[in-house]
Amino acid sequence: MQFIDKVVWITGASSGIGEALAYQFAHQGAKLIISARREEELQRVKQNIKSECLIITLDITDSTSLATAVQTAINHYQKIDILVNNAGISQRSLVVDTQEIVDRKIMEINYFGTINLTKKILPYMIAHGSGQIAVVSSIVGAVGFPLRSAYAASKHALHGFFETLQLELKPENNIFITIICPGRIKTNISYNALNYDGSAYQKMDEGQEKGMNADICAQKILAAIYRKKREVYIGSFDILLIYFKRYLPTLFYWIASRVKPT
Known part of the structure; x- marks a missing residue:
């Protein structure tokens, strides 16, 4: 039980890697906070968790929602x-087709939402004298990749x-900071991805379908967090x-320009 009684807050916990992480941390004895926008999905996840679990419904792009969420979490677990x-x-979507609203929305969620939540929690970790932040x-x-311009930009920004x-x-x-870089993992990320105009893609990518199981990915993430690794790549040949x-x-550019991006 590597994380027994550790308070672990997971955002995006209603599906995919986040949901798998919730189960893995619970199995390892952690006390959980799970967040996402869809409370009904969080309730479903919580029903599958035997350890202590607090649901905090959260819109990561809303600063007021973030501040309230952090205060709720601290009041509950200290x-x-x-x-x-x-x-x-x-x-x-291709760069030439992608509307500005898509670029901004992806940056608001992936970058600004993530760093704003981190900044609100960081003072409590400093005051407590310990903590770990995984992203x-x-x-x-x-690396860059076709049809992922704003997504790649937001992830590059997180690294910096x-x-x-x-x-x-x-x-x-x-x-400690742990940066986690998954390759293709079998989740619904492509279903929820944005088209050039901001509409939902609503398709399962062929590469995603053949990707690593989310539970295996979550196990590897927990191992990296436990070992306090600074950066970890998780996947198969894609990494x-x-x-x-x-x-x-030169080989990278040759492969990346020819690989099927969906």
Whole structure:
């Protein structure tokens, strides 16, 4: 029971990786806070959890909602040991077609919502003298990929923010940052992705369908958090793109320009 009695707050916990993380942390003895916009889905997740679990319905783009949520969490548990920033939305559209409203919405959810929640919880972790912040990025937080311009930009931005935060934190703060970069995981992320005009994509990508099981991904994420790893890549052959970009950039651009992006 690696996380016994640890208070773990997971955003985007109503489905996909977030839901799988909730089950894995509960199995490891954690006390949970699960958040998302859809309360009925959070209730469904809670019914499958045997350990203590607090539901906080949350719109991560609403600053007032964030402030209320943080106060509710602190009043209930008095601390947050681990924050897992998992809420996010993806995209399926070419740059030339993508409307500005899509770029802004993805940045509001994936970047601004995530850093605003982190900033509201960080003072409590500093006062408590310990904590860990995990952020679910993506392999496109390290490389670009077709049809993902705003999504990739938001994930790149998260890397810059959280790497800087880790450097600014003092050793005596005892606060650790873990950046998690999944590849293709079998979730509904493509169903909920945005088209060029902001409408829902509502299709299961072929690559997503063949991706890693969300439960296996969650197990690997827990292992990375437990070991306080700074950055972890989770997937199969798709994560090789990160290494190709770093060491064999010509090969990366050749592969990425030819791979089927959906």
